């Protein structure tokens with residue numbers, strides 16, 4: 001079949017839908033809480049255009065560009081930024097200098113089925129509403145349609161696989177190449193499926209339909225930067241927060257809700273982006289509550305937009321080893337892309353238990369037990385058999 005319907009590594013980016021001449025691709029949530037491209041086979045004419053932009057079928061070899069690495073914060077954007085707020089400072093500078101007409105960012109929404117989505121921004125206030133990280137599936141499908149109907153130039157932010165899809169789109173079409181002037185990357189460990197948020201809602205005695213808003217990367221002045229949180233608000237006025245050192249960290253950092261696309265992803269630094277932002281997980285920053293950014297700039301024209309921060313001392317040029325030190329664990333993980341059989345198995349087990357325990361308040365404890373048993377099975381199979389038999393007898 002000459003289309004993307006059986007793409008096991010689909011990340012739901014939605015870029016294929018922008019090139020389909022028959023408009024027969026939509027991005028939909030599947031049973032695992034992931035967004036996936038779906039083709040209507042009755043309309044598809046097997047032209048293969050979707051495959052030509054899909055990053056799963058076409059790895060893009062990055063141009064060999066000079067990199068400058070920066071480290072620091074953007075004072076005006078730091079408080080609500082995931083890291084040091086420099087991504088938002090930079091996008092604001094792109095707009096204020098009229099380097100682009102619009103910026104395409106991910107914004108929190110008050111829709112319980114779509115808690116975050118891509119949106120077109122024009123002002124500093126628009127940008128500030130988008131600060132933080134959406135550890136949640138999003139797609140470019142709808143925003144690409146909106147961009148298509150607007151005259152002007154755009155900068156688009158995205159995780160590495162989205163950047164690669166957009167780079168393919170630019171290579172395929174002169175119109176899109178002119179429209180999308182800059183690609184802004186963010187380093188990405190993985191994007192969990194929507195069941196992570198569902199679990200936190202159940203844990204607090206709510207369901208997905210009760211969620212009115214979700215914010216990741218809440219900073220707490222009493223906690224180090226790495227111990228960031230998530231906050232859910234519900235229609236009954238209640239709020240629920242969880243931090244990295246507790247349930248949220250257990251669900252997110254153990255990659256319990258990881259999908260096949262992320263298990264096979266090897267792009268750490270969004271190599272095809274003009275500039276990439278990430279956390280400065282360096283000893284001198286990660287224990288402080290404020291957080292800081294590391295930036296890899298691969299475009300000479302864009303460097304000048306960061307100069308005011310360099311001049312006032314908020315940002316400094318640093319050595320490229322810093323990005324490797326900061327992302328050491330992620331680099332090691334992505335070097336083994338496609339070989340994470342244990343994580344894949346665990347994610348499958350978690351999915352089964354999640355499906356059986358939807359709505360249960362003690363769901364996180366149940367998932368902790370799955371993880372405990374998986375570890376035990378590896379380390380002490382006999383003891384695992386005993387625990388497993390006891391559990392089965394209880395059921």
Ligand SMILES: Cc1cc2nc3c(=O)[nH]c(=O)nc-3n(C[C@H](O)[C@H](O)[C@H](O)COP(=O)(O)OP(=O)(O)OC[C@H]3O[C@@H](n4cnc5c(N)ncnc54)[C@H](O)[C@@H]3O)c2cc1C
Pocket residue numbers: 077080081082083084085086087088089105106107130131132133134135136138157158159186187188189190191192277278279280293330
């Ligand atoms: C799914 C995911 C996984 C990540 N994993 C890592 C990691 O392992 N290591 C690391 O160092 N950094 C990671 N990051 C990046 C990090 O969380 C920050 O986004 C980055 O450092 C920029 O912070 P800032 O304070 O400069 O930006 P802010 O001022 O907070 O602005 C953040 C910008 O990112 C955009 N954004 C948020 N979520 C998404 C999304 N899902 N897709 C596209 N754009 C989005 C917002 O629209 C906003 O423009 C991840 C981000 C995401 C979304």
Ligand code: SF4
Pocket residue numbers: 002003004019020021022023024025039043044045046047048049050051
């Ligand atoms: S093969 Fe062509 S018509 Fe079919 S889904 Fe892909 S782009 Fe659309």
Ligand code: SF4
Pocket residue numbers: 004007009010011012013014015016017027036037050053054055056165
């Ligand atoms: S282009 Fe994006 S949405 Fe379409 S199949 Fe590929 S990864 Fe999935």
Ligand code: SF4
Pocket residue numbers: 011159160161162188189190191261262263265266267
């Ligand atoms: S880990 Fe890779 S495949 Fe997964 S969302 Fe991030 S960039 Fe995309």
